[in-house]
Amino acid sequence: MNISANLFTDLPANLPKELVTTLLQAADVRIERIVSHGHASPEGFWYDQGQSEWVIVLQGAATLRFENSVLEMKPGDFVNIPANKKHRVDWTTPDQPTVWLGVRYAATP
Amino acid sequence: MNISANLFTDLPANLPKELVTTLLQAADVRIERIVSHGHASPEGFWYDQGQSEWVIVLQGAATLRFENSVLEMKPGDFVNIPANKKHRVDWTTPDQPTVWLGVRYAATP
Numbered sequence: 001m002n003i004s005a006n007l008f009t010d011l012p013a014n015l016p017k018e019l020v021t022t023l024l025q026a027a028d029v030r031i032e033r034i035v036s037h038g039h040a041s042p043e044g045f046w047y048d049q050g051q052s053e054w055v056i057v058l059q060g061a062a063t064l065r066f067e068n069s070v071l072e073m074k075p076g077d078f079v080n081i082p083a084n085k086k087h088r089v090d091w092t093t094p095d096q097p098t099v100w101l102g103v104r105y106a107a108t109p
Numbered sequence: 110m111n112i113s114a115n116l117f118t119d120l121p122a123n124l125p126k127e128l129v130t131t132l133l134q135a136a137d138v139r140i141e142r143i144v145s146h147g148h149a150s151p152e153g154f155w156y157d158q159g160q161s162e163w164v165i166v167l168q169g170a171a172t173l174r175f176e177n178s179v180l181e182m183k184p185g186d187f188v189n190i191p192a193n194k195k196h197r198v199d200w201t202t203p204d205q206p207t208v209w210l211g212v213r214y215a216a217t218p
Binding site: 106 | 114115116117118132133135136137138140161163165167183184185186187189210212214215216
């Protein structure tokens, strides 16, 4: 993807699995576009990441699950997920592609 | 703004100047919401920043000017602005608030 482009273009019509595209990679930050279409994390799977991640839903709808809470997300909703906070994608809408923007970054020391 | 919130809420009806809200501050990254409504950079003013900045327009419309180029931006359009690349906001639409998401980060060494 170019240095200047549009987040909502090139959404695949068929999406056998979640599609992650790196938009920017710098020393301590990576910006990604994540496209899901009805995908969820595998049963029993939890993300447990060494980096922190700030994510926003920009199209579609999704449900994020943490160990003790559930977050239903619609366009514009964002959340910060600290490093090693377990989470999983419980659901994304089957109606249209869900487009997320994610910013992975090193946790503050 | 809370750790979990919506980017498109709390848009002020009256906006005497550009409104910048920090959504996340970490060691080497700051995520900001920027709301403009018909604002432009002052005549003759150029941003010349020590940090790099990745920005995306998510609502509204804007024109960014660089020393040798002009970029018309609509929702979903993003661009990476390296540190010390001079730029200015030439125009934002008067029709509605323009909402940007900006990620400031240290340039790769």
